[in-house]
Amino acid sequence: MAKTLFEWDYSEYPGAKSYPHLFKPIELGNLYVPNRIKYAATEENLNGLDGLITDSGVEYMRQRARGVVGGLCFMQGVFMDEAGKGQGYVGQAAAWDDKFIPGLARIADAIHGEKAIAGFQLMDCGRVGAVEVEAGHGPSTVPQRLRIFKPMVEMTSAEIKEMIQQHVDAARRGIEAGFDAMEISGIVGYLISNFISSYTNRRTDEYGGDIRGRMKAVVEIIQAVKAVCGPDIPVGIRLCSEELLDDVRGNTLEESMETYKMAEEAGADYISCTLGWQESIYPVISRDIPMGNWVHLAKRAKEHVKIPIQMAYRMFKPDLPNEKIGANELDFWEICRSMIADPLMPKKVLEGREEEVRHCVACNLCLARLFRDAPMTCYINPVCAHEANPEFADPAAAEEEKEIMIVGAGPAGLECAAIAARRGHEVHVYDKRDVIGGTLNEAKNAPYGDDELWTCIEYQQVMCEKAGVTFHLGTEVTAELIEEKMPDSVVLATGPVYSKIEGSGGDSAKLVNLLDVMTGKAEVGEKVIVWGNRKPGIGCALHLAKQGKKVTLVGKDKTAGFDVNPSFKWRYMIYMRQNGIVIYNDVDIEEINDEGIVVKSFDGYRWPVNCDTIVVSQREPNESLKKVVQSEGIELFVIGDALIPRNLSSAVHDGYRIGMRI
Amino acid sequence: MPVDAEKEITKLYRALHSAQDEIGKTFYRWRQVAVEFAGADANPQDVALRAAEVFGKDIGKSILPRMNWLKGEEGFMMILGKALAGLWNTDGGRATAEKGENPGEVFIKCSRDPWPSWAKQFGVPMEEVALCRERMYQAVLEDVSVFMNISLKIELQKAIPRGQGETILRLYKAE
Ligand SMILES: Cc1cc2nc3c(=O)[nH]c(=O)nc-3n(C[C@H](O)[C@H](O)[C@H](O)COP(=O)(O)OP(=O)(O)OC[C@H]3O[C@@H](n4cnc5c(N)ncnc54)[C@H](O)[C@@H]3O)c2cc1C
Ligand SMILES: Cc1cc2nc3c(=O)[nH]c(=O)nc-3n(C[C@H](O)[C@H](O)[C@H](O)COP(=O)(O)O)c2cc1C
Ligand code: SF4
Numbered sequence: 001m002a003k004t005l006f007e008w009d010y011s012e013y014p015g016a017k018s019y020p021h022l023f024k025p026i027e028l029g030n031l032y033v034p035n036r037i038k039y040a041a042t043e044e045n046l047n048g049l050d051g052l053i054t055d056s057g058v059e060y061m062r063q064r065a066r067g068v069v070g071g072l073c074f075m076q077g078v079f080m081d082e083a084g085k086g087q088g089y090v091g092q093a094a095a096w097d098d099k100f101i102p103g104l105a106r107i108a109d110a111i112h113g114e115k116a117i118a119g120f121q122l123m124d125c126g127r128v129g130a131v132e133v134e135a136g137h138g139p140s141t142v143p144q145r146l147r148i149f150k151p152m153v154e155m156t157s158a159e160i161k162e163m164i165q166q167h168v169d170a171a172r173r174g175i176e177a178g179f180d181a182m183e184i185s186g187i188v189g190y191l192i193s194n195f196i197s198s199y200t201n202r203r204t205d206e207y208g209g210d211i212r213g214r215m216k217a218v219v220e221i222i223q224a225v226k227a228v229c230g231p232d233i234p235v236g237i238r239l240c241s242e243e244l245l246d247d248v249r250g251n252t253l254e255e256s257m258e259t260y261k262m263a264e265e266a267g268a269d270y271i272s273c274t275l276g277w278q279e280s281i282y283p284v285i286s287r288d289i290p291m292g293n294w295v296h297l298a299k300r301a302k303e304h305v306k307i308p309i310q311m312a313y314r315m316f317k318p319d320l321p322n323e324k325i326g327a328n329e330l331d332f333w334e335i336c337r338s339m340i341a342d343p344l345m346p347k348k349v350l351e352g353r354e355e356e357v358r359h360c361v362a363c364n365l366c367l368a369r370l371f372r373d374a375p376m377t378c379y380i381n382p383v384c385a386h387e388a389n390p391e392f393a394d395p396a397a398a399e400e401e402k403e404i405m406i407v408g409a410g411p412a413g414l415e416c417a418a419i420a421a422r423r424g425h426e427v428h429v430y431d432k433r434d435v436i437g438g439t440l441n442e443a444k445n446a447p448y449g450d451d452e453l454w455t456c457i458e459y460q461q462v463m464c465e466k467a468g469v470t471f472h473l474g475t476e477v478t479a480e481l482i483e484e485k486m487p488d489s490v491v492l493a494t495g496p497v498y499s500k501i502e503g504s505g506g507d508s509a510k511l512v513n514l515l516d517v518m519t520g521k522a523e524v525g526e527k528v529i530v531w532g533n534r535k536p537g538i539g540c541a542l543h544l545a546k547q548g549k550k551v552t553l554v555g556k557d558k559t560a561g562f563d564v565n566p567s568f569k570w571r572y573m574i575y576m577r578q579n580g581i582v583i584y585n586d587v588d589i590e591e592i593n594d595e596g597i598v599v600k601s602f603d604g605y606r607w608p609v610n611c612d613t614i615v616v617s618q619r620e621p622n623e624s625l626k627k628v629v630q631s632e633g634i635e636l637f638v639i640g641d642a643l644i645p646r647n648l649s650s651a652v653h654d655g656y657r658i659g660m661r662i
Numbered sequence: 663m664p665v666d667a668e669k670e671i672t673k674l675y676r677a678l679h680s681a682q683d684e685i686g687k688t689f690y691r692w693r694q695v696a697v698e699f700a701g702a703d704a705n706p707q708d709v710a711l712r713a714a715e716v717f718g719k720d721i722g723k724s725i726l727p728r729m730n731w732l733k734g735e736e737g738f739m740m741i742l743g744k745a746l747a748g749l750w751n752t753d754g755g756r757a758t759a760e761k762g763e764n765p766g767e768v769f770i771k772c773s774r775d776p777w778p779s780w781a782k783q784f785g786v787p788m789e790e791v792a793l794c795r796e797r798m799y800q801a802v803l804e805d806v807s808v809f810m811n812i813s814l815k816i817e818l819q820k821a822i823p824r825g826q827g828e829t830i831l832r833l834y835k836a837e
Contacts, residue, residue: 142809143726143808145726145727145729147723198811246731246732247730248731248810249731249810598664606665606670607665607667608667
């Protein structure tokens with residue numbers, strides 16, 4: 001009889017009817033799991049620099065545990081060596097000593113408090129490790145491809161044995177802390193995958209050579225961890241199904257599937273199917289990769305092993321995993337970023353509240369922050385990493401009800417409106433457009449997945465409606481309207497103004513409006529200059545290049561895409577090259593003439609660029625209406641691009657912060 | 663004001679060449695400092711070769727992201743050869759990578775090199791230039807070899823001390 005930790009009955013929930021395969025039970029080893037949902041292990045850099053668990057970390061996990069509605073909830077991978085060679089992130093949780101057990105127990109308790117199954121992950125970061133020390137450890141001394149990572153030192157056989165023992169000791173600590181399931185992380189270039197890959201394991205001893213030799217340390221870890229876990233605690237492993245390292249002679253697909261079979265033979269109770277490496281040249285989880293792109297790998301894995309297969313990777317919505325589980329091509333829906341963006345996502349699915357899900361926009365800011373030693377932040381979820389702060393997590397009802405006029409129904413205005421109304425204010429949102437969504441109406445037309453940005457507006461619309469926000473669309477707010485309404489507070493969420501070109505010819509007929517270009521309203525010639533090298537300019541340049549136009553991107557910033565995080569920016573740089581877009585950074589437009597423009601570099605060089613159309617994407621703060629509100633003595637807030645032109649994230653975060661304060 | 667193309671290009675051309683000139687001279691200024699610090703017993707050429715090695719090691723690390731085996735061994739050797747020739751061009755030379763007769767063999771040929779003239783200005787034997795270039799490339803290949811798990815070699819085949827004619831290096835895979 002399988003061990004049952006918590007009883008769950010989903011039969012009355014609408015989500016269980018719509019997605020029956022997600023809410024049916026399964027056994028992992030001897031453990032009964034009531035559904036097919038797993039919050040995948042996620043570093044968040046919220047622990048102390050000493051590796052000890054903090055209140056922020058506990059509350060972060062409690063929310064995710066609530067979200068899995070009885071399923072698996074894994075805490076981040078812990079590092080296991082006192083020397084810190086296996087530590088990949090400054091705030092990574094540690095388990096190299098018994099002193100960490102009480103903190104870890106707080107996480108297990110928080111997860112159990114939500115009647116979910118607590119998972120513990122063992123993760124030596126290998127090539128991506130040694131964040132606080134000079135050198136990391138690995139099977140061989142293969143130089144790093146990415147300079148941000150530390151040099152590697154080859155482990156001796158004795159050190160390999162010690163590393164295996166560290167896994168065992170850490171697993172024992174996890175069990176003592178109260179965790180119910182154990183996982184070994186062999187993901188994206190961490191130590192386990194370093195041993196397995198022909199790219200990083202060049203050993204000629206028993207721990208190297210062919211795929212069996214390269215798997216030997218991993219097999220020994222699985223067996224040793226199994227022994228300490230006993231029959232009731234399932235042991236799983238995250239293993240790469242496709243390294244995407246062909247350019248540096250990594251493993252073949254056949255070798256990867258061999259590793260699956262060997263893990264099963266060694267006693268693994270399940271495999272979490274992963275892919276790609278930090279050092280791979282192929283993108284795996286950014287927005288330009290279509291949702292569901294990788295799920296075929298789970299099917300292939302299932303053709304090679306009998307144990308359950310779990311998988312995440314750009315499966316942000318429940319329909320696909322439900323279908324694949326039903327077709328026996330997958331056993332578990334793993335979720336990482338969708339539950340960073342909305343910790344309660346699967347719970348909302350179960351309760352038939354899918355329209356209330358705040359969707360991840362696959363921007364990878366959360367990842368980029370980890371590698372810059374910063375605590376986790378989510379682009380789209382302002383509460384993320386503030387779960388322990390009640391002011392953020394559950395803003396209190398307003399002490400005094402106010403009548404609030406919000407000018408602009410873009411993401412900043414909508415976010416502010418939903419929160420302020422939820423707190424009891426009377427909120428009126430005005431927009432001169434006939435539709436909500438602000439500039440995202442245009443931004444969503446940019447290629448490479450930007451249509452997903454619109455999910456934010458869909459969510460905000462539902463939240464505004466539920467909170468009782470009143471909309472006045474097609475209504476431009478003027479000084480007269482403000483004087484007539486005389487609200488208690490005004491929030492200006494009016495978006496940016498587009499810059500004037502200072503040089504001569506700034507009133508040229510060649511100039512067109514960015515927003516009109518993105519909706520196809522403006523006539524655009526064949527040779528186009530896009531002025532402004534941040535993301536709106538890049539999105540527009542790609543949009544036009546896709547129509548076969550010859551595009552030049554010209555901007556003042558030192559590098560294009562200054563406002564895009566490094567984990568995504570490299571994709572745009574490649575797409576711009578592929579689409580033949582010429583880029584001039586760190587320049588100004590000195591003049592517009594009949595042929596085109598004259599560009600002037602920061603150090604005074606000038607050259608002509610021919611064009612028949614110039615699109616202005618360079619933005620400035622919006623000063624309009626500020627004076628009139630102030631002169632009437634009305635409380636004033638300015639948020640989003642109107643304050644400083646930035647991006648969707650700042651719009652949402654500004655909106656939330658003002659909404660909870662007002 | 664209309665752009666005077668000739669004037670702009672001349673300005674840029676001069677700026678590029680004076681930047682290259684300064685880079686070359688800065689190396690020899692530093693060489694002088696290093697030789698002084700190394701003391702009377704040290705052989706100045708050894709000091710210069712050691713510097714070339716340090717440069718090469720660092721450059722090797724920066725070219726790893728561009729290394730690519732997708733086009734097989736021949737393709738890889740050509741990518742690498744072009745990267746090495748490109749480095750020489752950045753330094754002010756005029757170099758190309760040409761496929762050799764043997765499998766995986768690539769010749770890096772330089773038909774114009776300003777470095778011997780700079781060496782002469784600082785009283786350094788011009789022969790040292792080609793030896794430093796060879797040592798620098800060898801150091802570049804150290805990390806590339808380990809990274810790609812292939813034993814790469816490069817050797818100087820012909821050196822024209824004054825920088826005219828052709829300097830040739832042979833890049834190949836050791837058995
Ligand atoms: C092509 C393009 C691509 C982009 N790509 C990205 C991206 O990939 N990631 C990202 O994060 N961001 C991107 N952005 C930027 C993003 O769209 C903006 O930063 C975001 O929409 C700003 O939100 P906001 O609410 O502050 O202002 P806006 O979305 O501009 O909304 C302002 C609203 O105020 C209304 N308004 C103004 N004045 C008045 C008035 N007097 N009365 C009534 N209504 C008024 C306007 O009609 C508008 O609807 C892109 C933008 C563009 C154009
Ligand atoms: C911020 C962040 C932290 C992560 N930390 C871990 C980790 O500690 N252990 C691990 O095995 N995987 C980790 N991953 C990988 C995820 O668990 C997951 O496999 C990956 O993000 C793909 O799933 P998704 O598309 O649902 O995000 C992390 C991913 C992100 C974005
Ligand atoms: S930061 Fe971006 S990728 Fe990460 S969870 Fe939030 S929206 Fe998704």
